[in-house]
């Protein structure tokens with residue numbers, strides 16, 4: 001039996017798209033620039049907030065990418081991607097790459113193992129080989145195995161909440177009392 005034919009809710013109700021998006025916007029996330037393309041002429045970047053960790057052993061992460069995203073074929077053909085966790089000062093990168101890959105001007109990158117662009121100023125970056133893809137409705141669930149990573153404790157993160165970017169001040173993070 002597939003999940004869609006579970007007997008408990010039948011027939012499956014229609015969920016209003018706008019209310020669905022609104023409810024999900026209450027979930028606070030970080031913002032990640034997923035990059036791919038070992039060849040300079042094929043490099044792509046896409047802003048995502050569907051990124052999450054999956055497994056510690058082996059070290060797996062995932063994100064969900066729209067089936068029609070132009071970056072998807074590059075990730076699939078390279079069988080690799082990098083997940084660059086964006087910092088508070090990198091909102092402009094999130095903005096730029098939420099419109100598709102247009103320009104890398106001003107974006108300083110390096111390459112590690114897979115050849116996917118690594119943002120040198122990001123709070124954390126994870127170089128990944130493609131582990132698996134799964135059906136995710138109108139998105140593809142892309143699972144990567146981390147092959148190299150780096151993190152810098154001094155760079156505060158960029159967050160996303162209710163349709164807006166939010167800066168997170170590390171000193172104010174722990175809720176006390």
Ligand SMILES: Cc1cc2nc3c(=O)[nH]c(=O)nc-3n(C[C@H](O)[C@H](O)[C@H](O)COP(=O)(O)O)c2cc1C
Pocket residue numbers: 031045046047048049050051063064065066068069070071072094097098099100101139160
């Ligand atoms: C904060 C934010 C988060 C986003 N998260 C996702 C995501 O998780 N998955 C996705 O497919 N698109 C997401 N998008 C939209 C993509 O960034 C956008 O569709 C992009 O143009 C796709 O580029 P491409 O078609 O060149 O791959 C997000 C956009 C923003 C601003």
